[in-house]
Amino acid sequence: MATWWKRANQNRASAVGLVKHAEGWAIAKVSLCEQQGWKLDSYRWLVSSGSLNDDRKSLQLMVKSMGLKGLPCHYVLADEDYQLFPMESPGLKGEELVQAMGWQIKDLLPYPVQDAVVDVFQVPQSSAKAGKAMINVVATPQQQVLDIAAELKEVGLRLESVDISELALGSVMRMSGAHPRGEALAILHAGRGELLMFSQGQLAMSRKFDLAYQAGIDDPLPSDQLLLELQRTLDYYERQLGQLPPAKIRIAGKHLHESKLDETFKQALNTPIELLRLEAPWLAYQDEAEGEFSALLATGGALRGLLASGALQLPQALHEKGAA
Incomplete structure (x- = not known):
């Protein structure tokens, strides 16, 4: 499967x-x-x-x-339909690697591993801690x-x-002017956020966190809390994983627009912050709350x-x- x-x-x-x-x-x-x-x-x-x-x-x-x-x-x-696990690579390849990682995550799944579709995505070597190769293992019910x-x-x-x-x-970022050095993408939902770190065009790290943001049209960003979570992730990414800092942080999510990101917020970190935008002509689409993201x-x-x-x-x- x-x-x-x-x-x-x-x-x-x-x-x-x-x-x-x-x-x-x-x-x-x-x-x-x-x-x-x-x-x-x-x-x-x-x-x-x-x-x-x-x-x-x-x-x-x-x-x-x-x-x-x-x-x-x-x-x-x-998000709720799959699990993603960052893990050390056992040094196998192909189907042997997939099968080995399937058994390694079997106790982490809420269903039998025999009933799962499992695959592995490589992590850029520069983000491997202490020289150990890392991989992302993804699983979903068959x-x-x-x-x-x-x-x-x-x-x-x-x-x-x-x-x-x-x-x-990650593909959206790559096709909309992503910097070759790597970028971060912060995804904001109601009550939670996620920061994705990309290096060499590949997913290097993913971290989820709680966020006091209800994602309504007029709901302001909890700037201080969000900046703290972004900084924590960046520190771990650079110091623990040995990765270069991203060139920029782009933000995407429900009901996000430029007026929610003031200049103070965008320049608060050493890494610039901006909205994620596609450099391609968008046709008009409906403005339902969930449809934007x-x-x-x-x-x-x-x-x-x-x-x-x-x-x-x-x-x-x-x-x-x-x-x-």
């Missing part, structure tokens, strides 16, 4: 990213284009009616109206993946891969599909920036 995490090595002109939350579905179509390398063709947020049958019918109509039928779909799991595949087939989509939010968002996840899922298939390359400007 671990093959669900692998990407087919075929060139694609378009890809679909899909995210499902309790509140609804987010779906994005991304295509290649000569001018910018890629573009977001369309995005929709479908609010859940509370009925599985009604939601499936609505999604089926949406797939048809957006012209997505038959396209490869890259599904991004919601039945959940089977249910996703069946549901998408029913609405006219072809499941090509299953992804996690950390890696989908889910747009990034769905777009990231589609981008990772195109990047992994070899159909999309990093912008040349990023390579030039790294050489400067």
Whole structure:
């Protein structure tokens, strides 16, 4: 079942990213284009009616109206649908590594490891403590993946891969001007936050923390608390993992806009802070509360599909920036 995490090595002109939350579905179509390398063709947020049958019918109509039928779909799991464990690598490779790490995390899972889909993502060597190679192990229930595949087939989509939010968002950053030295992405939700550290285009570290932020339109950021959590993570990242400090921290989340980030906050750390923005033309999409952040996840899922298939390359400007 671990093959669900692998990407087919075929060139694609378009890809679909899909995210499902309790509140609804987010779906994005991304295509290649000569001018910018890629573009977001369309995005929709479908609010859940509370009925599985009604939601499936609505999604089926949406797939048809957006012209997505038959396209490869890259599904991004919601945070609550998987577990991510940073661990030391035993030095194995391929399926042997996946099987070994599956048994190593078996006591950490809330279900039998035999019922899990497990895969491993490498951590950049520069972030390995005391010279020991580190890896990220991700697990999700096998039945959940089977249910996703069946549901998408029913609405006219072809499941090509299953992804996690950390890696989908990493693709968004890479395709929106990420600095080669590495960046951090702070994701803010109601009551909690997460800081993702990226190095060499790969996820190096992920840390979750509580946050007194309700994510409403007019709710101010708890600046002091957020800055403290960011600084704690940066200190650990540099001192314990031996990693270079990120070039910048970008922030994404529900109901985040420029007015919530004043200049004092943006310059409070040695690392600049800014909102995460895509350098691609966005089509108008609905402004439902959850839809704003889910747009990034769905777009990231589609981008990772195109990047992994070899159909999309990093912008040349990023390579030039790294050489400067």
